[in-house]
Amino acid sequence: MRAVLLAAGEGKRLRPFFDRPKPLVPLLGLALIERNILALKECGINEFVVVTGCYSAELRDYLGKGERLGVSIDYLHNPDWKLGNGVSAYTFHQDYRRDEKFVLLMSDHVFEPDLLKAFLAEAENVKQDELLLAADSRLEAVYDLDECTKVKTRNNYAVRLGKGLDDFDAVDCGLFIGTGSLLEALSSSIAGGAYALTDAVNLMAAQGMVKLHFVQNSWIDVDDHQSFKQAEKVLLKSLVPAKDGFISRTFNRRFSLRITRLLAPTAVTPNMVTILSFLTAAAAAVSFALTQPFLGGVLAQLASILDGVDGEISRLKFLRSRFGEILDSILDRYGDYLIVIGMVYSWYCATGHTTALVAGAAALTGMPMSMLFKEKFQNVLGQPFTPEIHDGIMRYFPANRDGRLFIIMLGGILNLLPAALVLLAVGTHLQTFIRLYNVRKSN
């Protein structure tokens, strides 16, 4: 399936804030249109048609033939872009292939990747004379309702659309799966002097041809500076994964998302952050060994926060790599090991107690058990281990990495390294046994 991106408009309201056309405005490290292309690429779409108008040359210069993004991009130009976005959409008839289904979207809308995934999964059910429209019926959650195109719905079909509609129960997200019938409707409505895409959709709605897909994730029509900021918020929020532990969810992400926001526009890669997180953990270990527990504790927590940033940047900028994922989990283990060894060294040098060695061995062996268990669980049960679901009440027990490093931070800043080590030693193994018991019970 090909995707058609409408990028012909002038985008006046955002112009004062950026020195470039709206589709090229950078949002968290990616131009708006670039983000849509990469998000659709993750859904398996590799061929794109960009309809240009006002800033044709700038768009072509920036995106080229798509080599940089690993996709193929063709361009269609609409000299009459001022008439309305229906004329831009209709330009695609020049390139339309008989019986083809295509995705049509506004290049300046921002969608959560999961929204696009769910929408495209419906493509195969769209019939040849239908149009599928992404609609949002969660009206209280829609951003800037006034500016939206409203939709009156009946039984998952659109009855009528319009910006000024009084009686409505959803809004149009600017995302469609179309067939030749949409181009025919556009042709009719343009011939009748109605130049907006909504006019053609209304024609089809009147004949019961506009099926609705109700979205469950966030999207923003980036129109002005305020909606731009809102889009930033929505995207950052979508980066928190379901598998997060309690401390990460309630504490670390407040900081990691801010760091991600700062790093997104730079060339810093997820793997660089992974290595930085590891080096920070190593610095924490050295601090503990040099009897600077407070600094060690703070650095350990910083390593924990940075451990979230690599994943956030990779999801945000579509930079996920298999190597990166594996590197991250291996270096995390080495970071854990070094920190525990630094703590034990500090305790043992200060006291000479064998207890330090025993607790150290127990903590050292306990540190990787959480990951071991989770990875094995996923391979055996075919679903990721999610502490929020699978750990029950134990999810508040800090034995996932976020929790372990939190204990280490507390041990460091309160100068209670022995207590922290004993807690780690007991907690990690205890958690493993409880998880084993839970699997036994439920399988």
Added chain:
Amino acid sequence: MRAVLLAAGEGKRLRPFFDRPKPLVPLLGLALIERNILALKECGINEFVVVTGCYSAELRDYLGKGERLGVSIDYLHNPDWKLGNGVSAYTFHQDYRRDEKFVLLMSDHVFEPDLLKAFLAEAENVKQDELLLAADSRLEAVYDLDECTKVKTRNNYAVRLGKGLDDFDAVDCGLFIGTGSLLEALSSSIAGGAYALTDAVNLMAAQGMVKLHFVQNSWIDVDDHQSFKQAEKVLLKSLVPAKDGFISRTFNRRFSLRITRLLAPTAVTPNMVTILSFLTAAAAAVSFALTQPFLGGVLAQLASILDGVDGEISRLKFLRSRFGEILDSILDRYGDYLIVIGMVYSWYCATGHTTALVAGAAALTGMPMSMLFKEKFQNVLGQPFTPEIHDGIMRYFPANRDGRLFIIMLGGILNLLPAALVLLAVGTHLQTFIRLYNVRKSN
């Protein structure tokens, strides 16, 4: 899809060796017919029809309605079983459901589970008037070729079948996917006084209706004491998994398969063996700590061998469980940990060298890295990590568990614990880095 098992014959030749009907002869812990039912159950088949003849009551008593095996079993009785197995197969017409496809097999044949899986995967391509026959064209590998029904083939179709055929290029494995057309052919051939299943198959072959599936795994027609022994061999050999390390493949399995053969007829479960393997590792650790390195080394190797037995029994007797798989990998890690701690304790008590602690910490942290890497690899790349494939020349490097415990055995029996610990410390981490490098290179 239902499966029809022919279990009507007398099985004279095996009778002197066992006091029960041939389908109920126990082979490595499961009656022949029971093994076929459980193997098909793993392929998703839950409804069975057993055609009885000579020993009807014994079969019904043993299998019941299938509750014990977690399937549903119906019975059909063929009082004329002496006439031939075609009459038994035709008995199924009493219970045949219009347009149904069914698997038909000899209950006294032993198939590698992978053979059944591959065969059943073809079921959906069988047309309503076709018969699919599993055939083996690897004639040099076929056991007791003289006794087999030969098949003359052309373009994946059977032309002619018969025990005495001179011109043939495959043999019949006694495994079919049939439709109503097979029952019609049986009816015709029986009416013509030809009572063998092969007679009906020949009728269909003459009309080009017998499609062939060429098997790639082993199977045995268990007929006499010799083929019974051969079936044991084939099944035991099939238990060695692809993911085996070098030491396991070349050394451990020689012993573990023998232990499995001994334990298979008993009620010992895979989880019991998992725990026994862990306790043996713990005993090795205690031996090292009590300065009995020779005994420790031998016990460590025994733990390694037992670590193969749990999986073998679970595959052999269809006892795989999710809990069992997770328990195994967690207890293996604890076994590793205890052994290293025992070795370090012994070294440190004897010398007081800090080197012992450093090497110990390095070995302790290195022990779980191999599993961590492999599990993560599988989750990220969607394919199991197979040392034989993914480790390249490093597959001979003993850093998988079989190799690590082999080093420990050598360290124990040669009284070189420090050398073994240093080798473990260096080897495990080195392997992890090389694996990371390999992933980087190829992804």
